[in-house]
Amino acid sequence: xxxxxxxxxxxxxxxxxxxxxxxxxxxxxxxxxxxxxxxxxxxxxxxxxxxxxxxxxxxxxxxxxxxxxxxxxxxxxxxxxxxxxxxxxxxxxxxxxxxxxxxxxxxxxxxxxxxxxxxxxxxxxxxxxxxxxxxxxxxxxxxxxxxxxxxxxxxxxxxxxxxxxxxxxxxxxxxxxxxxxxxxxxxxxxxxxxxxxxxxxxxxxxxxxxxxxxxxxxxxxxxxxxxxxxxxxxxxxxxxxxxxxxxxxxxxxxxxxxxxxxxxxxxxxxxxxxxxxxxxxxxxxxxxxxxxxxxxxxxxxxxxxxxxxxxxxxxxxxxxxxxxxxxx
Numbered sequence: 001x002x003x004x005x006x007x008x009x010x011x012x013x014x015x016x017x018x019x020x021x022x023x024x025x026x027x028x029x030x031x032x033x034x035x036x037x038x039x040x041x042x043x044x045x046x047x048x049x050x051x052x053x054x055x056x057x058x059x060x061x062x063x064x065x066x067x068x069x070x071x072x073x074x075x076x077x078x079x080x081x082x083x084x085x086x087x088x089x090x091x092x093x094x095x096x097x098x099x100x101x102x103x104x105x106x107x108x109x110x111x112x113x114x115x116x117x118x119x120x121x122x123x124x125x126x127x128x129x130x131x132x133x134x135x136x137x138x139x140x141x142x143x144x145x146x147x148x149x150x151x152x153x154x155x156x157x158x159x160x161x162x163x164x165x166x167x168x169x170x171x172x173x174x175x176x177x178x179x180x181x182x183x184x185x186x187x188x189x190x191x192x193x194x195x196x197x198x199x200x201x202x203x204x205x206x207x208x209x210x211x212x213x214x215x216x217x218x219x220x221x222x223x224x225x226x227x228x229x230x231x232x233x234x235x236x237x238x239x240x241x242x243x244x245x246x247x248x249x250x251x252x253x254x255x256x257x258x259x260x261x262x263x264x265x266x267x268x269x270x271x272x273x274x275x276x277x278x279x280x281x282x283x284x285x286x287x288x289x290x291x292x293x294x295x296x297x298x299x300x301x302x303x304x305x306x307x308x309x310x311x312x313x314x315x316x317x318x319x320x321x322x323x324x325x326x327x328x
Contacts, residue, residue: 024247026050029063029078030087031071032235038269039235040064042142042262043087046237049258054251079135084243085255087142088236092172096314097130103315104178104230104307105300106327108146108293113232114267117141119260122326126319127236135241139259141234142266145274148227149184150214151205152198155224155287157295159183159302167207168194173314174307178230179207181306182299195221209233210274211288215281225281227290230303237263 028047033039047060068074068083075090077083092099106123107113116123117140128138149155149167156162162183169175171188179186187203197203198221206214210233211225237259244252282288291299304327312320 023056024054024058024251025061026058026084026243027061027063027082028085028087029068029074029083030065030235031074032065032087032089034064035062037065038266038273039087039142042266043085045265046085046087046258046262049261050255053254053258058251058254078238078240081135081240081242084240086236086238088238090236092314095130095134097133097316097319099173099311100127100130100315100319100323101234101236102172102174102231103311103320103323104174104181104303105296106323107232108229108296108300110267110271113141113143114264116326117143117234118263119256122322126322129319131236131238132241137239137241137244139237139239139256140263141232142237142263143270144212144233144235145210145270146227146229147208147210147231147233148214148225148229149179149182149205149207150209150211150218150222150225150286152221152223153204155226155289156183157226157289157291159299165205166203167205168197168203170208174311175208175231177307177310178303181303182228182230194218198222210277211281212274212277215277215284215286219281219284219286222286224287224289225278227288228299229291229296230299 028043030039030043043062047062050058050060068077072091074083075088075094078086090098107116115121118124119140124138124140131138151165154165156165159182166185166187167179168189169179169186171190176186176188184207189197194206195218198205198218205222206218214222214225278288308320
């Protein structure tokens with residue numbers, strides 16, 4: 001299904017007849033990653049598809065992490081229309097409803113995630129409501145993968161087993177609340193203090209990251225990685241709505257088709273990359289445990305019951321009810 005969609009989107013972008021309009025310049029930025037990073041390469045690929053699909057009538061300027069300022073500064077420029085397209089990880093400090101992206105246990109498999117996040121998918125529609133209200137169009141997810149809980153000394157595969165384990169969570173709602181519902185004790189700790197906190201025993205591990213981060217930064221102080229899949233971690237392929245609506249329908253379709261191609265590529269590549277780091281972690285001595293659907297089911301049920309109701313105020317009950325309706 002995924003490969004068929006990629007082929008169709010690629011053909012649509014490649015066969016697009018460029019309208020006879022004056023040359024257009026667009027600015028694409030990412031707030032995370034230099035030109036050699038996966039995100040940097042993704043916006044370069046997106047730009048190339050747009051330029052080639054328009055037969056050069058659209059020129060694209062690229063801006064990488066920190067070239068236009070910090071994460072919040074470049075997102076401000078984007079909302080203001082100074083940047084036209086973005087691969088972004090926007091902060092909930094801009095709009096609390098962006099926290100919908102951190103909703104735990106919306107999806108629990110890669111295939112399920114792709115169907116939900118692709119254009120026309122139910123998560124895509126829900127997220128688009130949030131971004132539309134701040135003047136942005138959401139094309140789809142640029143996934144990093146499912147996160148887990150990495151610990152030293154002991155690990156848990158169920159709620160009861162987690163009760164004597166204290167883990168670091170990002171200091172962002174609803175990460176601490178999610179891990180507490182999963183049975184863990186929590187401490188909200190900034191990224192720069194995680195290593196020392198694990199090393200000195202302030203916490204027993206890190207919760208909230210795909211395995212890459214725990215392997216790359218903390219593998220010498222961690223023993224286990226349990227793939228709990230409590231959150232599907234993604235960047236976001238976005239357009240400034242005002243900029244997008246100024247373009248011809250042909251150009252709009254070209255840009256969206258090219259975004260879908262990047263999304264599909266990342267769904268495939270992220271899975272392979274994630275498995276690569278699983279293999280490296282195991283080779284380094286870390287024990288990797290992936291919970292079965294049967295093990296996840298009671299955890300997900302409890303987390304949804306306790307955390308989703310807490311999200312009604314920030315995300316909005318209407319959007320959370322949409323999630324409740326779609327998640328079986």
